[in-house]
Amino acid sequence: MERRHETEMWKRKGTVLFLWVFFAVCMRLNVEAKSSSTLETQIEAKLKQLNKPAVKTIKSEDGDIIDCVNIYDQPAFDHPALKNHTIKMMPNYLLELKKSSTEEGLKSEIFQTWQKSGSCPKGTIPIRRIVREDLLRAASLDNFGRKPPHQYENSTDQANGYVPENRSSAYLLTVGYNYIGAQADINLWNPKVAQTNDFTTAQIWLKNNNGPYFESVESGWTVNPKLYGDGATRFFAYWTRDSYRSTGCFDLTCSGFVQTGQVVLGGTIGPISSFYGQQYDINVGMFLEPNSGNWYLKLKNNIAIGYWPAEIMGSLRHSAIAVQWGGQVSSMNVGKKTPHTSTQMGSGEFANGRFQQSCFMRNIRIVDYSLQLKYPRDVTPMTQEPFCYTAVNDARPGIEPEFYFGGPGRDLPHCP
């Protein structure tokens, strides 16, 4: 009797315990299902927000999907400051602004891969579609399409002009005047990116400040597997109002840049230069239209891409005070961290390798209020990690200066 009672009791206890465990497991599953469905919902929402309805879709052989989107449906108009914005095409005088020189021959070959597969109808612009995998590769949905913030480990580092955290640059700098435009022919290469979170660029920066806090408009080419999902060389545009902290992004991955032309931001470009072989370069220029305060972007001297409207800029809408031409490697393994990343800059060769080996920029020009393209008055080659990436300005009297930059990254023994 006693025994039976005890057994009954244990049975009951067992049932209660079982129910508890069952309940707990259910709760947990429920929580997991809920959080994954929340992420799923957020991804869906972000994709819906970024990818606008397409009038026509083009499948590019490089794997990109290109959507032809009505020009007034583009992401820019999601920006609160651009709700009533009217599109202003690049004024002719800026479109016609170019160096009257020769050397046009090889440039005309540069193209975007997707153009082999079609074109967009009138009134629409081609936009690279963002897919689920692109978002999943990002550290967070909020950081998607953004460079890491420009900051220093500590103020001593900053005062000593040390490398800002997680980025290393080699560039030609001009400061001290009001610049309302800059351009260069940028040599095209396909450097290796060694770590999944790294990227490398060859680009022009126009900034409102040469210090750690700046606004910038930027353009050039990049290899950025995290953002684009492959190791291809791609044309990009970038802007920030707060040193990459919370505003701006690559291409059209956030609202701000107004696209007017038929070039895909973030689209692959080619052909790529080869060592001791054919060299290719692409002319990139950014120009302020002082009346509107819009910064216009053009390619190959006379192809209008679009603009950064004054509404999204601070003092940069009046002029830039610093211009940089060069390369940047973004990686957790630069600066004091060892081993240094093996992500390459430029062609992957140091700047002293020269033509057909090192990445160059030429036809480097600024525009001031005279509205003429000029070679900048004072230029300084700068490099933050001289044993990893170098910068050399080859400026001899009587010839067009050529700026060389780049390097392999990790290079024993000096860049360990």
Ligand SMILES: *[C@@H]1O[C@H](CO)[C@@H](O)[C@H](O)[C@H]1NC(C)=O
């Ligand atoms: C857009 O226009 C509406 C109506 O005129 C106005 O109320 C609103 O403030 C404007 N928004 C911006 C961002 O200029």
Ligand SMILES: *[C@@H]1O[C@H](CO)[C@@H](O)[C@H](O)[C@H]1NC(C)=O
């Ligand atoms: C700041 O950086 C310097 C230079 O690398 C280093 O010597 C110093 O210990 C750092 N200070 C702090 C507070 O971390």
Ligand SMILES: *[C@@H]1O[C@H](CO)[C@@H](O)[C@H](O)[C@H]1NC(C)=O
């Ligand atoms: C730099 O990388 C480190 C290491 O991953 C990370 O913890 C840090 O937040 C990064 N700093 C910036 C400014 O992005």
